[in-house]
Amino acid sequence: MNLLHNDVITAFLRLPMTLRILFISIFIIATFGITITFIEPNKFPSFFDGIWWAIITTSTVGYGDYVPDTFLGKLTAILLIFIGVGFISTYFVALATTAVSKQNAFLEGKSTYKGDNHIVIIGWNERSKALIKSLILEHSKASITLIDASLEKNPMPDSIHFIHGNPNLDETLIMANIAGADKVMITSDQGKDELHADMNSILTLLAVKGLNPTVSCIVEILKTEQVSNAKRAGADQIMETNSLTSFVMHSSLSSQDTMITFLDLLNQFKEKKLEIVPLQDREFQKNIDYITLSSHLLKEGKLLLGVKREGHTFFNPTAAFPIKAGDKVIVIT
Incomplete structure (x- = not known):
């Protein structure tokens, strides 16, 4: 029994500070809320009414819909205010501190990324x-x-x-x-x-x-x-x-017009997208040559640049270049 008791205490102490304060606050509210129903059953006819009064008291709202009349009831309220309000305030302060600490850790690069496929x-x-x-x-x-x-x-x-x-x-x-x-x-x-x-x-x-x-x-x-x-x-x-x-600079010296055109093409990639598409995703993957495939892609608004096959890239091959299953096509969309 003592071993189980020690395990419970150890597990509680290992919880984050905000959770420990929250559990203590809930325990205090429940204890005083139930206690007041036994002390003044006429004023607090149910446990819920007692707990409601304890929450309102510790939050310092004080609606006044439930107020103890007896000396013992008022003494209970005083103890609740001294004990409960402190823990509730501490909980919200700890919660705000934790939120600020996590935000600062995120901004300062000290927080671990927990997502995948990034x-x-x-x-x-x-x-x-x-x-x-x-x-x-x-x-x-x-x-x-x-x-x-x-x-x-x-x-x-x-x-x-x-x-x-x-x-x-x-x-x-x-x-x-x-x-x-x-x-x-x-x-x-x-x-x-x-x-x-x-x-x-x-x-x-x-x-x-x-x-x-x-x-x-x-x-x-x-x-x-x-x-x-x-x-x-x-x-x-x-x-x-x-x-x-070096290639760009050398090409600019050799042929300025060619390089300007090349750079303009690169700038187009900012707006248009260069894609490598697996051919097996297409319906016309069998018995097709390069020029036929190019015509199909042009109808879809895609410009065929070349074909990738087994680690090799073929840019603008001959019109009769055979397209095989497993090839990937290089297109601009």
Whole structure:
């Protein structure tokens, strides 16, 4: 019996402060409410009337519809006011404090993300900022978690969940629920030189894959020499930012008109959507060539750019290029 009693006390003490104060307040209200019905049964004909009086008294509302007349009844009311009002006030103060603490923890990146199938973006910079805005415009209910060690507060509290910490550490990734993430984007740290930025990105990739080997990871790499290391670490897709920038600059020097057209095409992607669609979802998947498939898609308002097959991409193949089951088509919608 003593062991059961100790277990109950231990379980009670482990409850959050707000719940403990609430249970104590309910116990006090019930005890005094029932007691007053025994002391003054004429004034308080039922237990409900007594409990109603106790609630009104401890909340300091004081309607006056039930008032004790006897000395013992008034003494009970005095004790209730001294004991009950203090606990009720403490409960609401603790409740407000807890709400404020949780809000501050959310803004400061100290609260754990508890959702699943979310997108984790590592690193706060202009690229990740633009990416988050694009994701929100595309899917207003997109679940996005940002991990960054340099920010002090959530930069977009209405749109994302923020985790403040080093993304190389397991405890930070666990707070972001990396095990339940759908995709991870690792951006390069602009505060470091290119080599150390790449090393930091690869180390973060290793930490992510260690906790969730199956999650799709997109990694930004600055130096071409580190691409092979990123692949060994398990990167599913690598963004060579410097190579892409050099290509654009070189093309601008070679043919300004061509590059302006290319950049205009990229800007169109902000309004239109580039999609890779599995062919098996389509009704005309058998005995069809590239030009026939292109005609079908044009009728749906989609421009066919190419075909993906077994890891290879074929852009604008010949008109007679055969389309096979299992192919994926690259279209602009």
